[in-house]
Amino acid sequence: MKKILLFGAGKSATVLIRYLLDQAAQENWQLTVAEANPELAKSKLNGHPRGTAVALMADDVLLRKTLITESDIVISMLPPALHILVARDCLELKRDLLTASYIDEELLLLKDAIEANDLLFLCETGLDPGIDHMSAMQLFDRIRSAGGTISGFKSHCGGLIAPESDNNPWHYKISWNPRNIALAGYAGAVYKTDGQLKEVPYQEVFENCPVIEVPGSGKWACYPNRNSLTYIPVYQLDSATTVVRSTLRHPDFCTAWNYIVKAGLSTLTDAELINSYRDKSIADWFTACLNFYTRAETFADFLNRYVPAAEQELVDHLFRYLGLMSDGPLPRHTTVSADILQYLLETRLTLSPGDRDMIIMIHEVEYQMQGVHQKTISSLIVKGEDAVHTAMAKTVGLPLGIATKLILTGHIRAKGLCIPTGKEIYDPLLRELEQNGIRFYEKEELL
Template sequence: MKQVLIIGLGRSSSVLIEYFLEYSKVNNTKITLLDQHQNDYTKTIKNTSLCSLIFFDIYDEIKRRNEIKKSHLVISMLPPRFHTLIAKDCIYFKKNLITASYVSDEMFLLDSEAKKANILILNEIGLDPGIDHISAMKIIDSLNDSGANILSFKSFCGGLIAPESSNNPWDYKFTWNPRNVVLAGKDGSKYLKDGSIKELKYNEVFTNTEKITIPQYGDFESYANRNSLNYIKKYNLENINTLVRGTLRRPGFCPSWDVLVKSGLTSFDEIDMKSVKTKYEELINKNDNKLIQNNLEYLDLFNSDENIKFNSPGDFLQSKLEKKWALSKNDKDMIVMQHKFEYELNNINYRLTSSMVLIGSDDIKTAMAKTVGLPVFFAAKQILEDKTSLKGVKIPVHKELYSPILKSLEDEGISFIDSIEEI
C-alpha cells in the first residue's frame, strides 16, 4: 500500500483532500493529513474514516521525519517558508515532494541533491503558478512546432469574487491566504517590454497597470507580478521581445491599494501607527478620485483606537480586511486567467488570446481550492502511477507532465477558450 502525506489543511487544500480520499478507495493508497493546528476540519474533510488525521508542530523534527519516512509521496500545502525544511527530509529519505509554491532560491539549490536521491521535487503546480505554466507551455510548444516566431507573451491571473457575490466596492474577497494578499508586490516586479527590461519598486507596482478584458466578464486591471524574467528561459522564449506575468483585479483596486502601500499600512515592520495614520490621511486628502475614496472609506480603518492592539500596520490592516473581505457561506469566488501571444508565421502577424474563467460552488468548494488542488492531485497521480521519469527540482513545463494534467483538468471543467486574429 502506498502512503501519501498531505501537510497543511488550509483553505486551498479542501478539493485536493476530497479527490485523494476518493482515489484511496480504489487505488490501495493510505492518506495521512498533517497540520499543526487541531481545528474543526469537518467542513473541508467530509469523511475522516478514509484517512489518518494527525496534529503536531512542523518543527518537531522527530515526528515530522517519522511521517515523511513512512510515505511514498509528500505534498506540502504549507506557506512557502516551510517547503525547504520538508524538502531536505524528502531528499534524506528519498521521497518525492509536490508543492504549489514558487521555487525559492533555497529550493533551487537542492536540485543536484534531489537528482542524486533519484526523486522529483515538483513545484509551481497550483493555479498561479501552475495552470498558467501548463496551459502556456501547450501553446508555446504548439507554436514552436508550427515554425512560428513568438514575439510577445503576456499572462494574467486573478482570484476574485464572482459577480453575483460581489457586494463591496473593491469587488474583492479573500479566497486564499490573507497575509499573501497584503504582502503582494512587496518585492517589486521585473519584466520584459519591447526588448527592454522594466523594473518596478514596491511603491510603483500598483500605479503601472494594464487594462484587460475578458469576454462576458468585463474589464480588469493587471499589475506586474514578481520577476517575469525568470520564465524567459523556462518557457524556451530566449528571442522574445515582451514577457510579463500579471495579477488581475477589478478596476479601481490597484490605485486604492497603492494608497495603503504608500501610507505604510501594508508593512509588517514595527512602525508607529500615528505616523502611518497621518500619512494615510494626507494621501486621502490629496486624492479626489471618487472610486478610490469610496474604496478606502468602506474599509473604515481609523474610526477607533483598535490599532493599538497590533504589532504592525500590516497586522492591523489584515485584521480589518479579514472582516471586510470575508467570504459568506453562500458566496462564490471566481478564477480568471488569460494568455496573450503575439507571433509571426509565414510573414503574417497574429494575436492568440486564451482565456479561462471558473466560478466556485460555495465558500468551501471554491474555484481557488479547485484550481490549486486539482493540478496538485493530477501531478501526484502521475508520480504515484510511475508515469513520469523527471527527477530533481522541477516546474511543470515538460510535456510528459503538462499534457495529461491539462487533459484531466479539462475533464473537470477547467478549460480555455482560444481565439486568433491577424494584427
C-alpha cells in the same frame, strides 16, 4: 496500498483532499493529513474511511520524519517558508515531494542531491505557479512545432470574486493567503515591453494600471508581478520583445490600493511606530501613518494633496469601508502596519458561506508564422461552489492531486527538481483538469 502524506489542511487544500479521497478506493490509497489544527483536518476528511488526521506542529522533527517514513509520497501545503523542512526530510528519507509553491534558493541548494537520489520534487504545480506554466508551455510548444517564433507574451491571472457574489465596493473577497494580499506588489516589478526593460518600484506598481476586458466577466486592471524576466529562460522566450506577467483586480481596487501603498499602510518596517500606538485606535494608527509617510495632517488633507479630484470620492469610500477610521483598538499580536492592514482585510473582505469566488487566467501570445504576425488569446474562467470549495482551492489543489496520481501510477517518470513545463507532465495533467472543468478557450487574431 500506497500511502499519501499531506502537510497542511488550509484554504487551498480543500479540493485536493476531496480529490485524493474520491480516488482512494479505486487506486488503493490511504491519506494522512498532518495539520497543526487537527480539527480542521478532520473536518476536511469528513469521516472518510481512507483518511486520517494527525496533529503536527511543523517543527516537530521526530513526528514529521516518522510520518514521511511511513508514506510513499508527500505533498506539502504548508506556508512556503516551511517547505524546506519537509524537503530536507524527504531527501534524507528518499520520498518524492510535491508542492504548489515557487522553488526558492534554499530548495535550489538541494537540486544535485535530489537528482543523485533519483527523486522527484515537483514544485510550482498549483494555479499560479502551476496551471500558468502548463497552459503556456502547451501553447509555446504547439506554435514552435508548427514553425512559429514567439515575439510577445503577456500572462494575467487573478483570484477574484464572482459577479453574483460581488457586493462590496472593493469588488474583492479573500479566497487565499491574506498575507499575500496585504503585501501585493511589495517586491516591485521588472518586465520587458516592446524591447524595453521596465523596472517599477513598489510605490508605483498600482499607478495607471492597464485595463483589459474579459468577455462575459467585465473589465479588469492588471498590475505587474515581481520579475517577469525570470520566465524568459524557463519558457525559452529569448526571441520575445515583450514578456510581462500581471495580476488581475477590479479597476477600483487598484485605484484605491495605490493610495494604500502611498500612505504606508502595508509597511513591514515600522515596529517602533506601532509599539508607540499600542493602546490607541485603528483610526489613530491610520492618522499616524498619514503623518509619518505622507506628511498629511488628516485623511481629508491626504485626499486633497495626493488624490486627484476624480478619484477622491472612490478612495474615501473604500478606505472607510476597510475600517481605517474605526475607533476600535489595534488588534493584538500586530507588530507592523502590514499586520493591521491584513487584519482589516480579513475582517472586512471575507467570503460569506454562500459566496462564489472566481479565477481568471489569460495568456496573450504573439508570434510569427510563415511571415504572418499572429496572436493567440487563451483564457480560463473557473467559479467556486461556495466559501469552502472555492475556485482557488480547486485550481491549486487539483493539479497537485492529479500529479500525485500520475506519479503513483507510473505515468510521470520524471526525476529531479522540476516544475510542470515538460510535455510528459503537462499533457496528462491538462487533460484531466479539462475533465474537471478547468479548460482554456482560445481565440486567434491576425496582427
